[in-house]
Amino acid sequence: MNRLSCTNLTKRYGRLTALNGITLELQPGKIIGLLGPNGSGKTTFIKLFNGLLQPTAGELLIDGMPIGPDTKAEVAYLPDNDFLPEYMTIKGFLDYYEDFFKDFDRKRAEKLLEPLGLPLSQKIKTCSKGTKEKIRLIVTLSRRAKVYFLDEPIAGVDPAAREYILKTLVENYAEDAVVILSTHLISDVEPILDDVLFIKNGNIVLHEETDSIRERTGKSVDELFREEFRC
């Protein structure tokens, strides 16, 4: 069974076509880079699979099921913005998250939060921006999900934090899951990617194993990307 699949997935906004009839099948157990410049359709793709958008045409399935509460229970999503409820304490938020997501590994989250040195009674609104980013990352990766979507997790983040993010990902994601990591900063993430998808103007123009690309072209994926997307 394909973990994630879509057939002719299309999304149009009036005259603008964000996704142009994408057909794809992804198997479990892989970390996949969804690579493309800004505006190429990465976030649209991810939002469609999370039910935050409806397709204009085409079909999309997760574990053979259409997008709905059953797929949402299996999908962990880390968006590029701050979704934390400001008024809750950290403990309050962990309670809330655990209440809705059966696959949330609370002990793991608390263990990952320890080095941050925060009292669980602290209100989220008093946390710094960097701390909030870490909290969002930790709760998302503490879910034992079947699919993880990380939308631009390292954009706008300093190198030390990038290392922390990628290390936390590799250490904590559920191993038989599909991880889809979208970014336009490739050299940092390349070593952890199994496969890459190049997306350009709403089309998938490449879908290949990282090592196969390196072997075939003698280049890194980053170099290939720069060539492919040169203005």
Add this chain to the structure above:
Amino acid sequence: MLIKIFKYDFLESGRKLLPGILAMLLLSLAQGIVLAYNLVKKNAVNGSLQIIFGILIVVVTAFIIGIIIAAMIIQITQYNSTIYGARGHLTNVLPVNTSSMLGGKLLSASLWVLISIMVSGIAIAIIFGCLFLNLGAHDQEGARQIFSQLLKQAREYGFFQLFAQAVLGTVIGIVELVITLYLCVSLGQLVSKMKVLVGIVAFFVISFIESKIDSLLQVQNSFDKYHGLVEKHQDVSVVINNGWSGIIVSLAFAVIFFFITRWLLSRTLNLE
């Protein structure tokens, strides 16, 4: 899942509303004490104090009305921010179907509006209670007698049934109002600019259409129906019978709006 959504939305609104409710109750108590003092001292209060008393009355009245309006505004903004704001990236990925999501929020919001109305009633009761406690024993006895006379008449004329129906009608009316507000927010979110304006216009348009349908069905869905009682001395049972149609129509509108809003949420959601 609906209950979970209800619980968290209820607590979230409570945090915003409870301080206001507490303040209102305290102010009402203060107002009650002040009025009682005024009564006892038989208006032996001079000019400047009267101004303060006057201000206090205005403030308390504003609070009592305001808490109900605040409850409604809080529900509108909470619906908007948790579904369409940054929080939407959390709310809309919860493994909850749209009906439960909408239902839970609707229940929580309706309950808070109802609570705000009841608390306003309690505030008014506090004020009158303070006055009553400070009447002389003779006056208190007089008041008690008038009150028990009224109760007796109410029982005879079937006013209790009328009151019960009115309460039911109010509750359903609140639910209908909230789902209408939700619908207008979601309609406003269909456009990219001037969302608030579109929402407000939608509200007036929907209200207008509703009142037209009401008169078409010859349903009196407001306090007009009680005029018949007073002016034409209609039998209470007639008023009650007419009252049912109003409630049913209200319920029907609520159900229709629920389905439309649910459709909007599942088909047209487009988070930034």
Add this chain to the structure above:
Amino acid sequence: MPWTFENGIPIYRQLTRRIMVLIASGSYKPGDKLPSVRDLAIEAGVNPNTMQRAYSELEQSGVIYTERTSGRYVTDDLKKLTALRIDLSTEEISRLYSELEKLGLSDDEIRKAVIDYKRN
């Protein structure tokens, strides 16, 4: 700190070589237990699948072996390890030679330069 990688070569192959160097240099001694695929992948900052591939290659070359229940170990076979050391050093030497030849040194000049370097 994650390991750094060169561009044109598949990562799993670079991992294989890196671990071979660690074994040849004695960081992992004969009979030592190697870290699990996951642990080493995390340390190296790579995908566990890629590290798995490197381990498989190492196993095929006979440099490490798998004990079914307890994990992966460096081979005890000293002949294999000596051969490994020779292979790796030959690679380095050929690299040194081709670099110095590019600079225009003859074979004799290269040999002399190496001896002089060590003397000073």
